[in-house]
Amino acid sequence: MQGTEVFVAHRNLLFTLVYEILGSAADTEDVLQESWLLWTGVDHSTVLNQRAYLIRIATRQALKRLRTLGRRKETYVGPWLPEPLLTAPDVAEDVELAESVSLAMLLVLETLGPTERAVFVLREVFELEYDEIAQAVGKTQTAVRQIAHRARTHVAARRPRRTGSPAEHRAALEAFQRAVETGELQSLVDILAPDVVALSDGGGVKHALLRPIVGADNVARLLAVGWWKRDAERTVELVQINGGPGLLVRVDGEIDGVVAVRVDDGRVSGAYHVRNPEKLLRIEQETALGR
Structure with a gap:
């Protein structure tokens, strides 16, 4: 596939990833636009794993945006809630995906630091290997394992309980x-x-x-x-x-x-x-x- 086709084929995945890191659809769209521009400047013939490469670009841009978003939240009037999305019925059929994008879970993710949040999403939701996550967040594999363990423990103590169909x-x-x-x-x-x-x-x-x-x-x-x-x-x-x-x-x-x-x-x-x-x-x- 050509560069544009590859990006379009992965767009839903990238949107979900960035949205789970940011909790804002508007900022997610901006990050995807930035990621697209970076992707167009890449020699695609040298990319062995297109999915991993796009995830790496989007994650790095999302982390930059998350720090800016954090400063905005400091002056926000009243409680800040994630931006709600109208989703298709097939999202609810994927129980793990539905839980990961629920407002209740996104509020739990808000209690993590930026890198912890990105690592948790990449590992627990998208099931990336530690070496791929390390490249995406700019940390060593050893550091990523420690961050993932810490984030998993933190979320487990606060995450919504799965009860009922x-x-x-x-x-x-x-x-x-x-x-x-x-x-x-x-x-x-x-x-x-x-x-x-x-x-x-x-x-x-x-x-x-x-x-x-x-x-x-x-x-x-x-x-x-x-x-x-x-x-x-x-x-x-x-x-x-x-x-x-x-x-x-x-x-x-x-x-x-x-x-x-x-x-x-x-x-x-x-x-x-x-x-x-x-x-x-x-x-x-x-x-x-x-x-």
């Missing part, structure tokens, strides 16, 4: 959707885990929580009266967000936000509400992911 998760979200639409307090309490956590991201542009809300009673009251204007026409649509069921909320016909949820043992244990308009620009456009 996709069908059970969808059933839980449908019950959550009905409860949100009616605003009936007890129905909300019944579908929420006792230790549920709610986060929202307005980016300083839209009203949002400035701190996490914890506990079924507190989150139920928030959902019943606080997250959406009750004097407006509101619709709640069940969609696929980041490989799992989510809600697309419209107010007076305009997209107002996205709610992604984490489900454990048939109850919602995490609710992530993104209202920042900049993070919703592509939410009606399905994003193709791959490994």
Whole structure:
């Protein structure tokens, strides 16, 4: 294949990789553009492993962008949540991929340092060998092994638990959707885990929580009266967000936000509400992911 065809053939993989490192689709697109320009300057006849070479380019550009993104987050107004993606049903069918791009997992990855995050994604999600990872992040294989172990231990202590099937998760979200639409307090309490956590991201542009809300009673009251204007026409649509069921909320016909949820043992244990308009620009456009 020619250079352009090779890049296009690997684009979904590269998008997924960079997005998992950054948590921002807009920045991911910029990194892919930078990676493409670098790829066009390469003598492709000398590249023995095109996939590994492209991953190396994209990872290095992503790490540069991640440090810039980190400085932006320092001045961000309120909690920062990853940019949600509308994904195809086939993403949910790949359980490992769906978990790796879920907002719950991306929030766990936010607690890692830049190199730790890249190493974790390359090893645990894309299953690269340590020598390939070492070339991508500019470390020795020994250092990469240590970083991978440290990152794996850190994530294991915080990662979402895999409980229930996709069908059970969808059933839980449908019950959550009905409860949100009616605003009936007890129905909300019944579908929420006792230790549920709610986060929202307005980016300083839209009203949002400035701190996490914890506990079924507190989150139920928030959902019943606080997250959406009750004097407006509101619709709640069940969609696929980041490989799992989510809600697309419209107010007076305009997209107002996205709610992604984490489900454990048939109850919602995490609710992530993104209202920042900049993070919703592509939410009606399905994003193709791959490994």
